[in-house]
Amino acid sequence: MKIKPVSGPHHNVNRGVSRIMLHVIFALIPATLFGLYIFGWPAVNLFVVTIASALLFEYLCLKMAGKPKTVLLDGSALLTGWLLAMTLPPWAPWWIGVVGSALAIVIGKQVYGGLGQNVFNPAMLARVALLISFPVEMTTWANVTPLFSESAPDFSAALQITFMGAQLPDALTGATTLGHVKTELSLNHWLPESLNSFIDGRDAWLGFMRGSLGETSSVLLILGGLWLLIKGVISWRIPFAMLFSVWIFASLFHGWNPAQYLTPWTHLSSGALICAAFFIATDYVTSPNSAWGQLVFGFSCGLLIFIIRTWGGYPEGAGFAVLLMNAATPLIDHYIKPRIYGRNRKGAPLEVNE
Amino acid sequence: MINLKRLLRVRGGVHAEEHKHATADLPIQTQLPIPERLYIPLQQHVGKPAEPVVKVGDKVLKGQLLAHSQGMISAPVHAPSSGLIADINFYPAPHPSALPIRTIVIETDGLDQWCELKPVDDPFALEPEEISMRVGAAGVVGMGGATFPAAVKLNLGRKTEIETLLINGGECEPYLTCDDRLMQERADAIIDGVRIMLHGLQAKQAKMGIEDNKPQAIAQMRTACRDFDNIEVIVTPTRYPMGWDRQLIRYITGEEVPAGSRATDVGVLMHNVATAYAIHQAIREGKPSVTRVVTVSGQAVASPGNFEAPIGTLISELFAHADVGESQVARIVMGGPMMGEALPHSDLPIVKASSGLLALGADEIKPGAEQPCIRCASCVDVCPVGLLPVDMANRIKANQLDAAVSIGLKDCISCGSCSYVCPSNIPLAHYFKYASGELIGRQQAQHKSEQTNKLMQERNKRMERIEKQKAEEAARRKAEKEARDKAKREQAEAEEATP
Numbered sequence: 023m024k025i026k027p028v029s030g031p032h033h034n035v036n037r038g039v040s041r042i043m044l045h046v047i048f049a050l051i052p053a054t055l056f057g058l059y060i061f062g063w064p065a066v067n068l069f070v071v072t073i074a075s076a077l078l079f080e081y082l083c084l085k086m087a088g089k090p091k092t093v094l095l096d097g098s099a100l101l102t103g104w105l106l107a108m109t110l111p112p113w114a115p116w117w118i119g120v121v122g123s124a125l126a127i128v129i130g131k132q133v134y135g136g137l138g139q140n141v142f143n144p145a146m147l148a149r150v151a152l153l154i155s156f157p158v159e160m161t162t163w164a165n166v167t168p169l170f171s172e173s174a175p176d177f178s179a180a181l182q183i184t185f186m187g188a189q190l191p192d193a194l195t196g197a198t199t200l201g202h203v204k205t206e207l208s209l210n211h212w213l214p215e216s217l218n219s220f221i222d223g224r225d226a227w228l229g230f231m232r233g234s235l236g237e238t239s240s241v242l243l244i245l246g247g248l249w250l251l252i253k254g255v256i257s258w259r260i261p262f263a264m265l266f267s268v269w270i271f272a273s274l275f276h277g278w279n280p281a282q283y284l285t286p287w288t289h290l291s292s293g294a295l296i297c298a299a300f301f302i303a304t305d306y307v308t309s310p311n312s313a314w315g316q317l318v319f320g321f322s323c324g325l326l327i328f329i330i331r332t333w334g335g336y337p338e339g340a341g342f343a344v345l346l347m348n349a350a351t352p353l354i355d356h357y358i359k360p361r362i363y364g365r366n367r368k369g370a371p372l373e374v375n376e
Numbered sequence: 377m378i379n380l381k382r383l384l385r386v387r388g389g390v391h392a393e394e395h396k397h398a399t400a401d402l403p404i405q406t407q408l409p410i411p412e413r414l415y416i417p418l419q420q421h422v423g424k425p426a427e428p429v430v431k432v433g434d435k436v437l438k439g440q441l442l443a444h445s446q447g448m449i450s451a452p453v454h455a456p457s458s459g460l461i462a463d464i465n466f467y468p469a470p471h472p473s474a475l476p477i478r479t480i481v482i483e484t485d486g487l488d489q490w491c492e493l494k495p496v497d498d499p500f501a502l503e504p505e506e507i508s509m510r511v512g513a514a515g516v517v518g519m520g521g522a523t524f525p526a527a528v529k530l531n532l533g534r535k536t537e538i539e540t541l542l543i544n545g546g547e548c549e550p551y552l553t554c555d556d557r558l559m560q561e562r563a564d565a566i567i568d569g570v571r572i573m574l575h576g577l578q579a580k581q582a583k584m585g586i587e588d589n590k591p592q593a594i595a596q597m598r599t600a601c602r603d604f605d606n607i608e609v610i611v612t613p614t615r616y617p618m619g620w621d622r623q624l625i626r627y628i629t630g631e632e633v634p635a636g637s638r639a640t641d642v643g644v645l646m647h648n649v650a651t652a653y654a655i656h657q658a659i660r661e662g663k664p665s666v667t668r669v670v671t672v673s674g675q676a677v678a679s680p681g682n683f684e685a686p687i688g689t690l691i692s693e694l695f696a697h698a699d700v701g702e703s704q705v706a707r708i709v710m711g712g713p714m715m716g717e718a719l720p721h722s723d724l725p726i727v728k729a730s731s732g733l734l735a736l737g738a739d740e741i742k743p744g745a746e747q748p749c750i751r752c753a754s755c756v757d758v759c760p761v762g763l764l765p766v767d768m769a770n771r772i773k774a775n776q777l778d779a780a781v782s783i784g785l786k787d788c789i790s791c792g793s794c795s796y797v798c799p800s801n802i803p804l805a806h807y808f809k810y811a812s813g814e815l816i817g818r819q820q821a822q823h824k825s826e827q828t829n830k831l832m833q834e835r836n837k838r839m840e841r842i843e844k845q846k847a848e849e850a851a852r853r854k855a856e857k858e859a860r861d862k863a864k865r866e867q868a869e870a871e872e873a874t875p
């Protein structure tokens with residue numbers, strides 16, 4: 023018996039990168055299906071276009087870089103496309119999806135050298151770039167028109183909306199909750215009336231309201247996130263720190279002046295926040311490595327989201343907040359490291375206490 | 377059953393697949409046929425190799441001294457069975473390199489006849505120094521794999537007046553069940569060994585940590601120590617590497633051993649359960665350390681089990697006994713799968729440190745394809761030391777060893793937890809071992825070049841000195857010659873002047 027010696031461990035669990043990606047996608051399915059259902063065929067079209075183009079761009083990049091095509095199967099491009107599609111306005115034209123995918127895959131990921139090398143979360147980078155470049159398309163929010171309901175566009179009408187640039191009649195669109203609040207506040211209308219006339223709390227949690235394709239249903243997103251937690255794919259640190267900080271700041275300001283500041287629950291029931299907390303800020307590549315680093319990262323994300331939502335120019339701040347903190351991640355990783363056994367935080371050996 | 381306050385002290389670690397079921401319920405088999413030949417390496421411990429006191433052709437009895445220890449840190453070696461000394465020469469060591477090591481070969485006579493033993497009836501009447509002396513003379517070393525001579529450790533503990541003796545019954549490596557079986561079947565002997573150690577150390581109390589996946593061992597040990605207030609069994613969570621001494625020390629005592637210090641600096645000393653058993657045998661029965669319990673397991677083993685085998689038995693013989701299907705063996709590992717060493721072939725002897733022999737099948741070792749790091753931080757989460765494996769590996773890949781050292785490479789204990797969990801199948805621990813080896817090589821090279829420099833300088837100085845001497849010599853001669861010439865001239869002048 024002759025065997026080549028190799029060093030241990032001689033045995034491991036083959037989790038694999040694609041397994042992780044597939045877990046995340048699996049967790050996204052309920053919220054996605056719900057979004058596709060309430061926004062109908064145009065949303066389905068956009069979703070398919072976005073994911074297909076993400077895979078296509080990934081394929082082209084791999085080909086150009088001379089990397090093996092099997093990398094396409096690691097699921098990361100699929101996930102990036104999926105996440106991007108979820109954050110787009112559901113009735114956006116097809117080219118929004120294509121441009122978004124190009125931005126995410128090419129600029130957001132491959133120019134850095136592919137999986138694991140990028141600084142910014144690709145989906146968020148694309149979303150924010152789209153929002154700045156195409157403010158109209160990116161802020162046209164379709165009404166809730168469940169598939170097969172009377173108000174819903176049928177398949178051919180949907181093709182018109184997605185591919186032919188059909189003008190959306192004003193009656194079919196409107197503002198999101200946070201967008202509405204922002205407008206009202208800028209008109210000096212105080213919160214309680216303007217909100218009460220606008221939303222129903224339960225619908226907000228369940229997701230029967232205007233919003234991004236897959237981000238309206240907080241409840242389903244939370245379910246998916248919890249499932250990822252149970253499966254050990256993500257840790258609790260970033261999502262909880264993030265939700266906690268939004269909650270604490272919103273509570274403080276709301277307690278101080280309820281007329282001008284939204285309740286913490288309105289903040290939390292925004293699907294974009296939940297989606298960012300569980301699925302986007304937790305992106306391994308662009309978040310810190312150490313436990314404390316992750317807490318700081320999550321907390322800061324939450325704080326930034328609150329600031330942007332409350333005083334910034336955009337009604338939703340999740341994308342900007344996550345990108346800003348992505349940029350800060352190398353810094354966090356540099357300054358916050360786990361303490362080494364038997365050493366203090368500075369790396370010097372502990373004192374022996376007699 | 378697990379104390380929450382203690383649980384918070386545990387850092388990192390992995391829930392490794394246990395693979396213990398194959399052998400956990402199998403009693404220790406003691407009736408192995410005696411191998412025809414035993415190969416006893418003279419170095420089975422940390423420290424200097426032992427020096428033979430027998431010669432080829434001598435007849436030896438089981439337990440007879442074959443080689444005595446040399447120097448402060450060393451351990452003697454005894455005959456594991458009776459027979460003739462067939463050879464004293466270099467044979468491959470049970471090590472990944474299988475480099476030759478000095479080995480005594482015994483041709484057994486099948487009688488397995490003990491030499492005259494000197495059992496002690498009342499060890500507690502002995503002086504503490506006498507205990508360590510006897511333990512040392514019996515060749516007991518750390519049986520958990522550390523192989524540090526037990527007597528040296530006992531002396532150190534006594535001198536530093538440690539308070540608590542910790543007994544490691546963790547056996548956190550997957551597959552291995554030898555300690556588990558020992559605790560289940562020979563609990564009284566182990567507790568006796570612990571008491572003897574306490575006496576030898578003059579320490580107050582002993583605490584034994586056992587992972588909660590061994591309920592029977594815990595029950596047996598608790599029963600065995602119920603009459604002794606100063607011995608306590610503490611249940612630990614099952615989480616590799618719980619058996620890392622510093623992790624267990626922290627779990628049980630709450631103390632953290634400072635970097636670069638010894639466990640005794642925080643008042644504790646740790647021994648393995650198998651060592652406690654060996655000490656019991658050495659003192660109570662006078663039997664030196666000549667056998668050990670080995671777990672033989674793995675996918676390629678048809679009848680796995682726990683075998684009490686003489687030291688020096690060839691692995692191939694144990695494998696034959698356990699019906700190892702040779703064609704299915706993809707890798708042979710001595711020790712556990714996490715930290716054990718892969719051996720190049722099975723014609724190597726078992727030694728005092730061999731807790732397990734694994735014949736792993738291709739499925740068990742199949743490495744996943746290496747993928748790019750996705751910075752998932754799993755490796756950071758599981759590192760029991762609190763290192764950043766991903767960053768260290770990146771620096772090593774970029775050939776920046778010093779940068780890797782600056783973030784803690786030297787504190788890495790090579791436990792392999794990081795490699796185990798990495799979803800991208802990056803062999804992190806392998807990088808660290810490689811880098812550590814590289815560092816040692818570098819140090820040696822530096823040492824060597826320093827030495828050469830020193831020699832060069834000395835030589836230069838010497839040459840200078842010689843040159844100087846030569847020059848002085850020449851100058852003196854010149855001066856003498858001149859003086860002589862002058863004297864001659866003066867004489868000549870004087871003669872001329874004298875009419």
Ligand code: SF4
Pocket residue numbers: 748749750751752753754755756765766794797798799800801802804
């Ligand atoms: S576990 Fe592997 S993939 Fe994850 S951060 Fe560490 S090295 Fe990278």
Ligand code: SF4
Pocket residue numbers: 758759760761762763764765787788789790791792793794795804805808
């Ligand atoms: S091998 Fe080293 S770096 Fe990896 S987990 Fe163990 S101690 Fe940490």
